[in-house]
Amino acid sequence: DNYLEEAMKMRNLLEEFRGNHGLRPPTILGVRENVFTGSVSSLALFMSNQETSFVTLAQRVLANPLKVRMHYGHPDVFDRIFHLSRGGISKASRVINISEDIYAGFNSTLRQGNITHHEYIQMTVLTVYIFLYGRAYLAFSGLDRGISKQAKMSGNTALNAALNAQFLVQIGVFTAVPMIVGFILELGLLKLQLCSVFFTFSLGTRTHYFGRTILHGGAKYRATGRGFVVRHIKFAENYRLYSRSHFVKALEVALLLIVYIAYGYTDGGAVSFVLLTISSWFLVISWLFAPYIFNPSGFEWQKTVEDFDDWTSWLLYKGGVGVKGDDSWESWWDEEQTHIQTLRGQILETILSLRFFLFQYGIVYKLHLTGKDTSIAVYGFSWVVLVGIVMIYKIFTFSPKKSADFQLVMRVIQGVTFLTIVAALCLLVAFTDLSIPDLFASLLAFIPTGWAIICLAIAWKDIVRRLGLWHSLREYARLYDAGMGMLIFAPIAVLSWFPFVSTFQSRLLYNQAFSRGLEISLILAGNKANVEF
Known part of the structure; x- marks a missing residue:
């Protein structure tokens, strides 16, 4: 979490404890988590995308303007003296309190702490997101309303019923729009993979x-480990x-x-x-x-x-x-x-x-x-x-x-x-x-x-x-x-039975260098059985 690139930013980040962030000084500095292993495979990419959606897009809104952000995950920085002098953050029950993360934020807020979110540690363009959010809102609400009115005027009840059913799932689709638009903007449309399946x-x-x-x-909590496997x-x-x-x-x-x-x-x-x-x-x-x-x-x-x-x-x-x-x-x-x-x-x-x-x-x-x-x-x-x-x-x-x-x-x-x-x-x-x-x-x-x-x-x-x-x-x-x-x-x-299916799967799951290495390993392995990759 704190590799060399991030460590060089820590001095500027720690200065935020001295800054003015409201009525009370900050006790937890929230930052986004830079998952640098996202290019290993499709699954790693999907999980890093999930981090971007939850730890970045959602947490920045919870911090400002809502002021209800709690603690999440590894990247946040704690005011150690503040928390140790107010009972600490550990919990006694490992059955009720399965995850320790959110309760640290609860403790900090209940003890008159202030939790902030700082975006500059991983740069982004906020104004572009605001523009695209507005375009997405117009696409999902205004245009569909116009089509619905036209369907009623023409007596097209089937289209009207279909549009009414669409509004039932509009909220779920709309919550995914920020992440989709953000990835298209930053990475390009061709980077879309089988994340929906995952x-x-x-x-x-x-x-x-x-x-x-x-x-x-x-x-119960099932440990997944942090190994590269x-x-x-x-x-x-x-x-x-x-x-x-x-x-x-x-x-x-x-x-x-x-x-x-x-x-x-x-x-x-x-x-x-x-x-x-x-x-x-x-x-x-x-x-x-x-x-x-x-x-x-x-x-x-x-x-x-x-x-x-x-x-x-x-x-x-x-x-x-x-x-x-x-x-x-x-x-x-x-x-x-x-x-x-x-x-x-x-x-x-x-x-x-x-x-x-x-x-x-x-x-x-x-x-x-x-x-x-x-x-x-x-x-x-x-x-x-x-x-x-x-x-x-x-x-x-x-x-x-x-x-x-x-x-x-x-x-x-x-x-x-x-x-x-x-x-x-x-x-x-x-x-x-x-x-x-x-x-x-x-x-x-x-x-x-x-x-x-x-x-x-x-x-x-x-x-x-x-x-x-x-x-x-x-x-x-x-x-x-x-x-x-x-x-x-x-x-x-x-x-x-078809060799090209395996080749396509390897290229879909891994980056190009790893896919080539896997193909070479298969050639060198020949007909040897029980070869693990």
């Missing part, structure tokens, strides 16, 4: 753990980190979008569907593939093959005493349930899991087979079909170890069952109203229902264990994780 994914992380803390408590993260490790926080939620949103496209209706047709759902599809793609897009060498074929072997080994390895979640899916699955510890948490998880049953309840009445029948018997029959599917799965996954003869009998039973199912489906499609789209719709209905059953069983796992169903439930959960993993891994494997 921060959309980051938003999912905050949302998941904030919600889990509200439901179950137990907030560029290495390939295995597919299984990314899946363990983001499965429940991002992948499950992304697939849930994708299912909702598919249902909306299949059964929804708008006056504008396909164009309206695209306009209404494009942001949601962007959210789905970001939450599913962002960890692999920003993963170094994520689309190298050799790395992909190694990741698949590691993924299958982790998925099929049995857990036990002393086996960590990094080595076994079963141990990881048990660790993912540790946050549910209270009756309140069990009840809340139950209530939230009930939403998955809405898929089945809505889709079964849209099938061609059911026609216009809306009786409750249709929904009840769908549960009979679901139980039958579960029993068939148990038949196909049952593998006795008693004798070779019994295994042969089971293989015959499984083969006969498979042929019977295929013949029955063909007859139903040929002689009843059941159609091929109905089969896919049924799959769309039963997948969320199965996940809801798994979530409910996890919430009440003590009862499920007493009933002797825990082992079967774990196998169904393994099937779901295997399906989700393959759904995410398949596009990565396909893109890894």
